[in-house]
Amino acid sequence: MRIYTPKDDVQKKSYYKDRFFVKPPVPRKEVASDEVFLDDVQSVKTIITILESYIEVEHLVIIINPEDNFKVISYLNKNRDYDFLVELTAVDYVAKRGGFEIVYELLSTSKRKRIRVKTFIKVSETIQSIEALFRMADWSEREMFDMYGVKVINHPNLRRILLPHDWSGHPLLKTYPLHGDESASWYEVDKIFGKESRETVGPELRDSACVDRYDTDRFARLGHEVSKGTPISEGNEPDTPIRYQEEGGVKLFGAKLVTPFDEIETTHLKQRK
Amino acid sequence: MQQTNRLTPFFENINFEREDNTMVVNFGPQHPSAHGQLRLMLELQGEEVVKANPDIGYLHRGIEKMGENMTYNEFLPTTDRMDYIASSSNNYGYALAVEKLLGIEAPRRAEVIRTMLIELNRIISHLFWLATHALDVGAMSIFLYAFREREYAMDLMEDYCGARLTHSAIRIGGVPLDLPKNWTEDLEKFITTLESQIPIYEGLLTKNRIWKMRLEDVGVIPQEMAKSWGVTGVALRGSGVKWDLRKEMPYGLYGELDFDIPISDKCDSYGRYKCYMQEMYESSKILKQLIPMYKESDTQLMAHSPEYISASKEDIMTQNYSLMQHFVLVTQGMRPPVGEVYVATESPKGELGFYIVSDGTPYAYKLKCRAPSFFHTGILNDLLPGHQLADVVTIIGSLNIVFGEIDR
Numbered sequence: 001m002r003i004y005t006p007k008d009d010v011q012k013k014s015y016y017k018d019r020f021f022v023k024p025p026v027p028r029k030e031v032a033s034d035e036v037f038l039d040d041v042q043s044v045k046t047i048i049t050i051l052e053s054y055i056e057v058e059h060l061v062i063i064i065n066p067e068d069n070f071k072v073i074s075y076l077n078k079n080r081d082y083d084f085l086v087e088l089t090a091v092d093y094v095a096k097r098g099g100f101e102i103v104y105e106l107l108s109t110s111k112r113k114r115i116r117v118k119t120f121i122k123v124s125e126t127i128q129s130i131e132a133l134f135r136m137a138d139w140s141e142r143e144m145f146d147m148y149g150v151k152v153i154n155h156p157n158l159r160r161i162l163l164p165h166d167w168s169g170h171p172l173l174k175t176y177p178l179h180g181d182e183s184a185s186w187y188e189v190d191k192i193f194g195k196e197s198r199e200t201v202g203p204e205l206r207d208s209a210c211v212d213r214y215d216t217d218r219f220a221r222l223g224h225e226v227s228k229g230t231p232i233s234e235g236n237e238p239d240t241p242i243r244y245q246e247e248g249g250v251k252l253f254g255a256k257l258v259t260p261f262d263e264i265e266t267t268h269l270k271q272r273k
Numbered sequence: 274m275q276q277t278n279r280l281t282p283f284f285e286n287i288n289f290e291r292e293d294n295t296m297v298v299n300f301g302p303q304h305p306s307a308h309g310q311l312r313l314m315l316e317l318q319g320e321e322v323v324k325a326n327p328d329i330g331y332l333h334r335g336i337e338k339m340g341e342n343m344t345y346n347e348f349l350p351t352t353d354r355m356d357y358i359a360s361s362s363n364n365y366g367y368a369l370a371v372e373k374l375l376g377i378e379a380p381r382r383a384e385v386i387r388t389m390l391i392e393l394n395r396i397i398s399h400l401f402w403l404a405t406h407a408l409d410v411g412a413m414s415i416f417l418y419a420f421r422e423r424e425y426a427m428d429l430m431e432d433y434c435g436a437r438l439t440h441s442a443i444r445i446g447g448v449p450l451d452l453p454k455n456w457t458e459d460l461e462k463f464i465t466t467l468e469s470q471i472p473i474y475e476g477l478l479t480k481n482r483i484w485k486m487r488l489e490d491v492g493v494i495p496q497e498m499a500k501s502w503g504v505t506g507v508a509l510r511g512s513g514v515k516w517d518l519r520k521e522m523p524y525g526l527y528g529e530l531d532f533d534i535p536i537s538d539k540c541d542s543y544g545r546y547k548c549y550m551q552e553m554y555e556s557s558k559i560l561k562q563l564i565p566m567y568k569e570s571d572t573q574l575m576a577h578s579p580e581y582i583s584a585s586k587e588d589i590m591t592q593n594y595s596l597m598q599h600f601v602l603v604t605q606g607m608r609p610p611v612g613e614v615y616v617a618t619e620s621p622k623g624e625l626g627f628y629i630v631s632d633g634t635p636y637a638y639k640l641k642c643r644a645p646s647f648f649h650t651g652i653l654n655d656l657l658p659g660h661q662l663a664d665v666v667t668i669i670g671s672l673n674i675v676f677g678e679i680d681r
Binding site: 011023024085089092105114171172178 | 634
C-alpha cells in the first residue's frame with residue numbers, strides 16, 4: 001500500500017526529518033528601535049487598527065485588517081511619502097490557515113525605507129483593488145489572480161495575464177499538481193472496453209497537437225520529405241536526404257561567389273584584443 | 274459583443290462590428306523588434322496608436338513554482354534563465370536575498386569578485402541593449418561595433434566561469450572560484466578598449482539627425498507615471514528621478530565605491546539613451562576601482578557558516594566533519610530560519626527583488642521575483658497611445674525589456 005499523502009499540499013517536501021531540530025526564527029526588532037518607522041506606525045494607528053507591527057531584516061512589517069488595505073496604502077502614499085509600490089503578491093496558506101496572505105511592498109525614495117503591509121483573507125473573501133492608487137497594481141493584481149485565484153474587487157480588467165485565458169486552475173496554489181496524470185489515457189478505455197482489453201485498444205490519444213509521423217498529408221518529415229500522399233509505414237520509409245546547392249560554392253557568372261570554409265587557409269588571431 | 278464560451282473563445286482582434294474605422298494590428302509575438310515574445314495588440318487610427326494592449330506569458334515557465342520545489346542551492350542556476358542578458362545580476366540578487374535570510378555575509382574577496390561580475394554584466398547588458406535598440410531604429414553598423422566589445426566581455430566571463438550567457442558564477446555565501454591568472458590584466462585591457470570605443474558609438478548616434486528624430490520626444494514618461502507604474506532603473510533615471518539602489522540604499526561593496534548616477538530630465542527615449550551610455554563609463558570606473566581592492570583582499574571565498582554553507586573543497590577532502598556536513602547540505606539542502614525577506618538589487622534593467630518566505634524547511638514556502646521588465650511592459654498600456662506605429666519599436670527598444678524575466 002502507498003503511504004498516505006495529504007492532497008491539500010502537494011509541494012515537494014523534505015524526506016529527512018529531525019525530531020530534535022528546532023527551527024530558528026529570523027530575528028525581529030521592536031518598532032521603537034527605528035525612529036522613522038515608529039513615526040510611521042504611530043501615524044497609521046490614528047486612522048486604522050494595526051494588528052501587529054515589527055521590524056524584520058530592515059523592513060517595517062505591519063499587519064492590518066483586509067478591509068483597510070486601500071485606506072492604509074493611500075495614507076502611506078499621500079501622507080507618509082511612500083511613493084513606490086514595489087511588489088504586490090499573495091502567499092498561499094490555504095492548508096494551514098484557510099486563506100491567503102496578501103503582501104504589499106512599499107518604498108519611500110525620500111526616507112529610503114521599505115514597508116511591508118500584510119493582510120489575511122479567507123479563500124471565499126475578496127480584496128479591494130488598489131489600482132486607483134498605483135497603476136502597476138493593475139498587472140500585479142492580475143498576476144495574483146492568475147497564479148492564486150484571489151478575487152480582486154473594483155479592478156478594471158481582472159483576467160489572466162501570464163496563462164492563456166482558457167486555462168483551468170491556478171498554478172501557484174499548493175494543491176496544484178506538480179506533474180500530469182499519467183494514467184489519464186486509460187480512464188475512458190477502462191470504462192468502455194474494460195481493463196482486460198487495454199492491449200487491444202491501446203491508450204487514448206489525449207494530445208490534440210500530436211500528429212502521426214506517418215501521416216504525410218499533415219506532417220512535414222524534416223530531412224525525409226516525400227511527395228504528398230506517398231504511402232509510408234514503419235519499416236518502409238523512403239530516404240530523401242536534404243542536398244544543398246551551395247556545396248562546393250555558389251557560382252555566379254563563372255566566378256565563385258561563396259567559397260566553402262577551409263580551416264587551413266583561414267587566419268587565426270594571434271592574441272585577444 | 275462576442276458570446277464566449279469554452280468552444281468559441283474570445284478573440285480580441287475581432288472588432289469588425291464596430292462603427293469606427295480603427296484597425297487592429299497584432300505586433301508580435303514573432304516580431305523581431307518585440308524583443309522576445311511580446312504580443313502587442315494595437316488599435317490604429319491611420320498610423321496613430323489609439324489603444325495598446327500588451328499580451329505576455331508566451332515564455333512562462335513557472336520559475337516561481339520551481340523555486341518552491343527546489344532546495345535553495347538547486348534553484349540558483351534557474352535564476353540565470355530570467356534576465357538571460359545579465360544572468361549574474363539575477364544570481365547575485367537571489368544569493369543576496371538568501372544570505373540576508375540566513376544572516377550571513379560573503380567574505381570580502383568573494384564580494385569583490387561578485388561586484389566585478391555584475392558590473393561586467395551591466396556593461397554586457399547595456400552593449401546588447403545599444404546594439405539591438407539601434408538595430409531596431411535602423412542603425413545597422415552600431416550593432417556590429419557593440420557586439421564586438423560585448424564579445425570581449427563575454428570572453429572574460431568565459432575565462433572566469435566557463436559559460437558565456439548563463440553563468441551561475443555566484444553562490445549563496447560567496448563565489449566558488451578565485452579569478453584565474455592574469456584575469457585582472459585582461460579586464461584592464463578590456464576597460465581601456467571599451468572606453469576608447471564608447472566615443473565611437475556616441476559619434477555615430479548622439480548627434481545623428483535620424484537618431485535624434487527617431488528618439489527625441491518619443492516615449493515621454495512623466496515622473497508621476499513612472500512612479501505609479503513602479504518603473505525603476507534607467508527608465509526612472511531618464512525621467513529625472515535620481516534613484517539608484519547602489520547609491521541610495523547601498524548593498525555589498527557599493528558603499529565604498531566612487532561612482533556617479535547619470536540622470537536626464539528629458540523623460541524621453543533620447544534621455545534614456547544618454548543615461549545608458551553614461552552608465553557604461555560609470556561601470557568601467559567601478560571595475561577600475563575593484564582591481565586594487567581584489568589584490569588587497571584576503572583569499573577566503575565562501576562564508577564560514579557550517580550550518581548552511583559547505584566547507585572549502587580542501588576541508589571536505591581532509592576533515593571528516595566537513596565531509597559529513599557537506600553530505601547533509603547536498604542531500605537535504607540547507608534549512609534557513611523561519612521568516613520573510615525582501616531584498617532588492619539594482620540589475621541593469623532596474624530594481625530586481627526577491628521575496629522569500631521560509632518555513633524552516635529546505636524548500637522556500639514562497640518565492641516571488643520582482644522583475645523590473647514586468648512593469649516596464651505594463652507601462653506600454655499608457656505610454657503608446659498617441660504615438661505613431663513606427664515609434665512603438667523605439668519605445669519598446671528604449672525600455673530594455675527582456676522576456677525571460679517578464680514571464681518567468
